[in-house]
Amino acid sequence: MFKPTQKISLLTAFAFTISAQAQVVIAQENAPQYVVDIIEKANNESQLENMAFELLDVIGPRLVGSPEMKQASDWVIENYKNWGIETEVQPYGQWKSWQRGTSQLEMTYPRIKSLEGTQLAWNLATKKPVEAEVIAIPTFNSNSDFNNWLKTVKGKIVLVSMYQKYGRPDSQLKEHSLAGDYEMIKREKALALEQWNDNLKITGYTTNQLIEALENAGAVGIVSSFWSGELGANRIFSAKTNKIPMVDVALEDYGLLYRLASKGKHPKMKINIQSKDFGKTETFNTIATIRGTEKPNEYVLLSAHLDSWDGSQGATDNGTGTITMMEVARILKEVLPNPKRTIIIGHWDSEEQGLNGSRAYAEDNPEIMKNTVVSFNQDSGTGRIVNLSGQGYVNAYDYLGRWLDNVPSEITKDVKTTFPGTPGTGGTDNAAFIPYGVPAFNLGSQNWGYGGYTWHTNRDSYDKILFNELKRNVILTAILTYQAAQDENEISNEKRVLSLDKDGKPQEWPKPKSPNRSGDYK
Structure with a gap:
């Protein structure tokens, strides 16, 4: 027999089902x-x-x-x-x-931990798992400083995304912080972004070019973390490498790897990704x-x-x-x-x-x-x-x-x-x-x-x-x-006269663009 509380639960569920089937719009x-x-x-x-x-x-x-x-x-x-x-x-x-397959990402030192993440699109599979030390991009004082560091990446897995100290969305920070703390956090995040961009400029590369340089310098893996700004959400696009694995790791696990690497703990990571290229x-x-x-x-x-x-x-x-x-x-x-x-x-x-x-x-x-x-x-x-x-x-x-x-x-x-x-x-x-x-x-x-x-x-x-x-x-x-x-009437496609652009010149109606038919895309 059902207990009385169970009967109430079933009646509630039944009522909910009926409600859920109600019409969303009535004529x-x-x-x-x-x-x-x-x-x-x-x-x-x-x-x-x-x-x-x-x-x-x-x-x-x-x-x-x-x-x-x-x-x-x-x-x-x-x-x-x-x-x-x-x-x-x-x-x-x-x-x-x-075709995507499985992504097995693990931290193997200083402790064992499964990492949340995935291979990026069109990346090659690993013939055997790749295990290596994980390193973060340091702060450079000059381009020669960067070039000297680049010589040290051989055999390493490199973290290529900006470290996110705060893993909470801005809406939470704003809602729950004291006013002064929120403004401080905003300034801190803005400064971190500015410093990251300035450091990238010193290398002389864009982010994609830097990944290519790391691959050419002998890195054995690339780890990114393209956080969307919302809890648990990362944007997943295409890999920028040709021969080595490139994976995206959740903010929380990426931050763990970054802190360990930047504080001299020499973390290691194992990457085993199985995809198919046809x-x-x-x-x-x-x-x-x-x-x-x-x-x-x-x-x-x-x-x-x-x-x-x-x-x-x-x-x-x-x-x-x-x-x-x-x-x-x-x-x-x-x-x-x-x-x-x-x-x-x-x-x-x-x-x-x-x-x-x-x-x-x-x-x-x-x-x-x-x-x-x-x-x-x-x-x-x-x-x-x-x-x-x-x-x-x-x-x-x-x-x-x-x-x-x-x-x-x-x-x-x-x-x-x-x-x-x-x-x-x-x-x-x-x-x-x-x-x-x-x-x-x-x-x-x-x-x-x-x-x-x-x-x-x-x-x-x-x-x-x-x-x-x-x-x-x-x-x-x-x-x-x-x-x-x-409709019996003729449907007009008369175009408006567009306003002037920022330089004071008349804007033009968009022109047709041809598609990419070759599939050349990175």
Whole structure:
């Protein structure tokens, strides 16, 4: 039998489950039927959680060129096929094919300790574990001083990131410190950064050049710690070495190694990293299409990048954008199976290396760019959509404002619009289409700590997703897309006259940029 306390616990859990299934948005009175249908399907038939599980837990991170990126594309295609939506893969170039394996990092002296950290992308595996003394970069008085030290790094593992004395985020320091202490800590941190940068200048190298010099001088390993400023979060990018291991270690363990090394305790570290290098592979975009009937050669383009960095699962960058656009397509295929305009859903490759997939699509499909009446892009986080800029198109307010009128007010009340705004030049994939005159709008999300906590970090995982927020985004995007596909009016792409730059010269509209098709990237 259950004890009374257990019964209460079960009843509470049951009540919570019922509450969690409540509708996130309720259709307003006299709403058009298609709005009612979209809201009902988003609330009661949502596929978001299952898609997130399959994409993030089963497939995992999707580094460009990796086998997981191909697996993710196949999974996207399978879903669209099940929904009766045609798909294709459009190759556009090559990239290094690399697959992450295990990273075993240990401090072996003066005591034994497992270290939290990981190999950086495209780094070679260790044929056998590398064990060596760990050294920190000292303070130099001159360039000759640095050059003399450089001769001593042979056979050593070198720490190459600035030491962080305070491992707490600034928000904690500010909230809990006495006012005078907080100002003192700020000055101390600013001085440490200044001294670090001055020391780097004495070497005559940038950080990347210094790592190359260390490798050439005989170092056997490089350890970095790219702390994001939030508890437990480090940014995980690519290795800057060619022949020796390069790993990123959590702030706490990096600080331990640094203090031991700088205080003459001669710590040792063992690095055993197992990854696979498959050479070059094909890069590609995965494209889904719901064919239009009356205006099949006019297009509404939905946009989200499928690739990610691979320090974690790539959940909020950009698994959330991917499954949002897939869910929008699934719902519209049921609510609007025969739209007037053709709806294209682009899942881009290699956004993280400079919008390569979307720029390739734009460059390779000039007729589609010419006839795309509007594009909606979703990237950067799990939060509800709260920002919408006109991107420099003079009449964007006329049609976006009209379309937003049919979105439930409980969603639009939080959306800040800026018209006509200025054209985006980078950051996410809508910027790839603006140079072609496409009214391409990024649906900006509520922050939810994205910039510091999950953007390109080891903490960008499934548990950071707020699915009710995503449901609201699905409803908003689906309603906007429905209206864009069905609007009888011509949708203007007239550009604003841009203001003068800081030198008093007229700013120019962004020009198309060609993608990196060769895969040469460090």
